[in-house]
Amino acid sequence: MTQHKVPVTVLSGYLGSGKTTVLNHVLNNRNGLRVAVIVNDMSEVNIDAALIRSETSLSRTEERLVELSNGCICCTLRDDLLIEVQRLVHEEKYDYILIESTGISEPIPVAQTFSYADPESGIDLTQLTRLDCLVTVVDAARFWEDFASGETLLERGEVSSTEDTRDVVDLLIDQIETCDVLILNKCDLVDKEGLGELEAMLRKLQPSAKIIRTVNGKVDPAEILNTGRFDLIRTSESPGWLQELRSGEHTPETEEYGISSFVYRRRLPFHPQRLAQFMSQWPEDVVRAKGIAWVAAGEDMAASLSQAGPSIQFGPAGWWAASRPEAEQRELLANEPEIKRRWDPKWGDRMSELVMIGIHMNRENIESDLDRCLLLPEELEQNWSEFPNPLPWISVQP
Numbered sequence: 001m002t003q004h005k006v007p008v009t010v011l012s013g014y015l016g017s018g019k020t021t022v023l024n025h026v027l028n029n030r031n032g033l034r035v036a037v038i039v040n041d042m043s044e045v046n047i048d049a050a051l052i053r054s055e056t057s058l059s060r061t062e063e064r065l066v067e068l069s070n071g072c073i074c075c076t077l078r079d080d081l082l083i084e085v086q087r088l089v090h091e092e093k094y095d096y097i098l099i100e101s102t103g104i105s106e107p108i109p110v111a112q113t114f115s116y117a118d119p120e121s122g123i124d125l126t127q128l129t130r131l132d133c134l135v136t137v138v139d140a141a142r143f144w145e146d147f148a149s150g151e152t153l154l155e156r157g158e159v160s161s162t163e164d165t166r167d168v169v170d171l172l173i174d175q176i177e178t179c180d181v182l183i184l185n186k187c188d189l190v191d192k193e194g195l196g197e198l199e200a201m202l203r204k205l206q207p208s209a210k211i212i213r214t215v216n217g218k219v220d221p222a223e224i225l226n227t228g229r230f231d232l233i234r235t236s237e238s239p240g241w242l243q244e245l246r247s248g249e250h251t252p253e254t255e256e257y258g259i260s261s262f263v264y265r266r267r268l269p270f271h272p273q274r275l276a277q278f279m280s281q282w283p284e285d286v287v288r289a290k291g292i293a294w295v296a297a298g299e300d301m302a303a304s305l306s307q308a309g310p311s312i313q314f315g316p317a318g319w320w321a322a323s324r325p326e327a328e329q330r331e332l333l334a335n336e337p338e339i340k341r342r343w344d345p346k347w348g349d350r351m352s353e354l355v356m357i358g359i360h361m362n363r364e365n366i367e368s369d370l371d372r373c374l375l376l377p378e379e380l381e382q383n384w385s386e387f388p389n390p391l392p393w394i395s396v397q398p
Contacts, residue, residue: 005127005128005129005130006088006089006094006095006096006097006128006129006130007096007097007129007130007131007132007225007226008085008096008097008098008099008114008129008130008131008132009096009097009098009099009132009133009134009135009224009225009227010099010101010107010110010111010131010133010134010135011023011098011099011100011101011135011137011224012101012105012106012107012110012134012135012136012137012175012179013103013136013137013138013139013175013183014103014104014138014139014146014168014171014172014175015103015104015158016103016139016142017103017137017138017139017185018137018139018183018185018186018214018216018217019100019101019103019137020039020100021185021216021217022135022137022183022185022214022217022219023037023039023098023100023217024217025216025217025218025219026098026219026221026224026225027098029220029221030221030225031221033095033096033221033225034093034094034095034096035094035095035096035097035098036088036093036094036096036097036098037097037098037099037100038081038084038085038088038097038098038099038100039099039100040081040099040100040101040102040105079118079120079121081099081110081113082113082118082121082123082125083121083123085097085114085125085128085129086123086125086128089128089129090128096225096226097129098225103158104153104158104164104166104171106171106174106175106178107134107136107174107175107178107179108174108178108236111131111134111178111230111232111235112232113125114126114129114131115131115232131230131232132225132226132227132228132229132230133180133181133224133225133227133229133230134178134179134180134181134230134235135179135180135181135182135183135224136175136176136178136179136181136182136183136209137183137185137217138172138175138176138182138183138184138185138202139185139186140184140185140186140187140189140190140195140198140213141186141189141190142186143172143198144198146168146169146172147168147169147172147287147308147309148169148309148310149168149169149310150167150169150309150310150311151167151168152165152166152167152168153166153167153168153171156168167308167310167311169308169309169310169311170306170308170311170313172308173205173288173308176202176205176206177205177206177239178235178236178239179206179209179235180208180209180210180227180229180230180235181209181210181211181212181223181224181227181229182202182206182209182210182211182212183212183214183217183219183224184198184199184202184211184212184213184214185214185215185216185217186214186215186216187213187214187215188215195213196257197257197259197359199211199213200257200259201257201259201287201359204259204261204357205239205288205357206239208234208235210223210229239290257359258359258360259357259358259359260357260358260361260363261355261356261357261358262355262356262361262363263291263353263354263355263356264291264352264353264354264355264356264366264367264370265351265352265353266294266351266352266370266371266374267344267347267350267351268294268374268375268380269294269295269296269350269352269374269375269384270293270294270295270296270352270370270373270374270375271296271373271374271375271379271387272295272296272297272387272388272389272390272391273387273388273389273390274372274373275293275295275373275391276389276390276391277373278369278370278373279312279314282307282310282312283358283361283362283365283366283369285358285359285360285361285362286307286356286357286358286361286366287308287309287357287358287359288307288308288355288356288357288358289305289306289307289354289355289356289357290305290306290307290354290355291304291305291352291353291354291355292304292305292317292351292352292353292354293305293314293352293354294320294350294351294352295389295391296375296379296384296387297384297385297387297389297391298384298385298389299316300319300320300322300323301316301317301318301319301320301323302316302317302318302319302320302350303315303316303317303391304316304317305354314391314392315392320348320349320350321333321336321339321348321349322347322348322349322350323348329348354370
């Protein structure tokens, strides 16, 4: 086993964003760095690998191009990725490994592959590699069109399995909220005002990433190679909505473009029918929302709400600590400072916390509309399980 950990950069980005163009540019300007390239493509024939091979002069003795086709390295081809990376490191020929993931790949599962030992294969990439940087490429010209499309990946024919029901916008958000460097590509196709607004929104969604504007994927290789930017804990806590929830970590508003955010916090539960009505008429000025909702339902569970553009995901997020037996409650309060800090004498940890991020949001109207969804005093005394509940919900017994 080599003592030198080979650094790794992972390129993510939705289909057509320009990942392969960025990769080709970096490979043609790598200043003698010996790079092994792994290209992942969902098709049986790896088109991206063919493009890289035709446009880049990789030395047969010093560089290698590995193709992982007909699957995604964040799921079906994960074992193949482990094996290939281990093999490349053991060859002791490469200074760097550069991975271009498929356009429908989510960064976190790929990052976890490099952060934990795999119990099934016994391969521990933490001893062989150092994940250096997660890079996401965004198509500046198509972003808002894809964001507002309301289409699923399946409807676009961009998945190999009918079990993949993800919306396009949810994938875009995953890739943006989980990166160390964000390359805003094709900037020449957007006017100055539109580009400024888009960058301001991306900065709001992911305030921790370095944003680089590019044309034709021309980025300085030093911006994405040997950066030392990746940290799994920091990356998992970097999305703007999560930072907004933390006291004292409010990200500043971008007044020039009307981009702002706020947290809606209430200690009363939502009436399920009225909340469902609100979600069916979601305010268009809210671009991204995420958080926990307390719903007056038969199950004493927290609900998770995640919205991005026209896509809204809603469902159970686990039992409230206050719903557990007293002995378990005492243990949680003793060991979980955050639960203790939020504890209410009457309601315990039950509350709603929703982060809203948007453009020209009318906060007063949004909060008033949500407040009208809360239970009235007389409804608090009623049997909550009898309320009409059109919300997607899973009935689980404790």
